[in-house]
Amino acid sequence: MSHDYYIRNLLNIKDQNITFDENGINNVKIKGKTCKVINAHLSYTPSYCDKCGILFESNDDFEKKGFDKGSFIVIPSICKMNSYIFLKKQRFLCHHCHSSFICKSNLVNYGCFISNPTKLSIVVDLTKKRSEKDIALDNNVSPNTVERIIDSYYDGQKLYKHYLPKVLSFDEFKSVKSTKGKMSFHLCDGITGKTIDIVEDRKFNSLFKYFSYYTHKARNNVKFIVIDMYSPYIKLIKALFPNAKIIIDKFHLTELISRSLNKTRIKIMKNDKKNYNKLKRYWKLILKSREELDCSHWKKFKCFNRLMTEVDVVDYLVDTNTVLKNTYQIYQDLLYSFRYNNFTVLKTSLKHNYGLVSEYMITSFKTINKYLKYIKNTLKYKYHNGFVEGNNNFIKVIKRIAFGFRNFSRFKARIMICKGLISPKTKKA
Ligand SMILES: [Zn+2]
The missing domain is CATH 3.30.420 (Nucleotidyltransferase; domain 5)
Structure with a gap:
């Protein structure tokens, strides 16, 4: 087998018109980096003129005019080294239109240097x-x-x-x-x-x-x-x-009400020096669905100096302020209705008088009321984002x-x- 066969096979080059020069692989410094450069020639017998389009019937119709000066074609790297084929293309002269044209290859598009x-x-x-x-x-x-x-x-x-x-x-x-x-x-x-x-x-x-x-x-x-x-x-x-x-x-609905409750908590927290740390630390528990809170394991919570369950902590926190307590109650009712797709609970909660609630939750209430017709569909059909x-x-x-x-x-x-x-x-x- 010739070196030509091996190089073609290694580089996976399909074009049979490209021939590789013997001893034609060199390490060359290009833009400060050592690169692999493989020298090759492209030549074939053309069947028509590229310029005027006439079909060549015999070898007298055109003339081979040597090779162009060659160009570096970027090919996929070899062993992590930037690699090029230095390709010289055959030039032809058409005897019909007297213009010259150059060989083409599927390795690289005409006028392009990237394979x-x-x-x-x-x-x-x-x-x-x-x-x-x-x-x-x-x-x-x-x-x-x-x-x-x-x-x-x-x-x-x-x-x-x-x-x-x-x-x-x-x-x-x-x-x-x-x-x-x-x-x-x-x-x-x-x-x-x-x-x-x-x-x-x-x-x-x-x-x-x-x-x-x-x-x-x-x-x-x-x-x-x-x-x-x-x-x-x-x-x-x-x-x-x-x-x-x-x-x-549904995700957006839950987010809407949890954001309202959270804003309420932050506002109250800022005005309550005594419980500031507690309200700050256990925000996640307040946002949790009541059903998910642990009510059977007694443990030590950092801001409290007695053993408590998660439910105790949340109860303590919401009891610090009536507005927070009422808002929390609405939040839990709405969350329940979303979770169990219960539209009746949702409607009752919207009408129920919870007493004084935060302005953030009132805004959410208004939004929910505005879109109630569509929220009914949310709870009826299983599609969500x-x-x-x-x-x-x-x-x-x-x-x-x-x-x-x-x-x-x-x-x-x-x-x-x-x-x-x-x-x-x-x-x-
Ligand atoms: Zn021509």
Whole structure:
């Protein structure tokens, strides 16, 4: 077997028109780094002219005009060393149009110095949680090249507008600085939790425009939409999704009331020097559902000098202030109704007179009353946005490893690539 065979096999080069020079592997210093350089020539008998397109019928139709001066083509690294093929390409002269043209190869696109295997390797790296800078460094290309490859992905992506799943989930995440709004919109399948698409901002007009692209049939297919308490969503759903029932996400509901209780506790804590430490330390116990509190194990709590159970601690804390006690009672009732999907309990709690409660809880009450119709659906149907937190963490990771994206489309493309939602395209990049 010839050296040519071995090198071709090792580098996994498919193009048979590339021949490797004997003793052609050298270590060369390029940009201060020792690199592997493999010398090769590209030549074949052309079947047509690249310039005028005429088919060559005999060898008299063209003339070989030697090789070009050669160029360094970046290939995937060998033994962790940046590697290049120094490729000299055959030149031809067409006897019909008297212009010259040069050999082409599938190893590298015309006018490009980065081999297609390297581009493919970048595409594979992009699907992992790695920063673009690292990917560029590992593949011996500039960060701009990596960005161009991401952009080439994005250009190829088209919205499939004929289908939407039965359950949709609307969510948002904090976006990059360049976007119009602070929040970007995240559309998921409400059952599988898979991302369907990402929209730059979540304002009514942009979303209306976005969903209008989908066909009537696709929108009519949607039966449930899980949202958080953001009123433009409701307006949007009423306008575009005639068959969809609105469900307020349970996680957001729980968060709403626990935030109110927590704010109440902090306000009271600041005015109570005696119990400040206790109220500060055991905030988690106050937010816990009453049923989850331990009432049988007596132990020592740091701010108390006697043995107590968790229930005792919470009772002591809420007894320090009437407003806190009443607010705590409402909180527990609402939490119970959410947990056991009991709408009757929810309705009774909303009407019940608890006495003096904190202004924060009153605001939450008003919000719940405003969305009561949809909260009924929350308790009736099992759909929720529970997976969203995972999705948002994922997005945060992508944002962090990239040290912040400035460009929204690139940010979106990267999310979609990592999630495997847009397929590789190794066109000109
Ligand atoms: Zn020609």
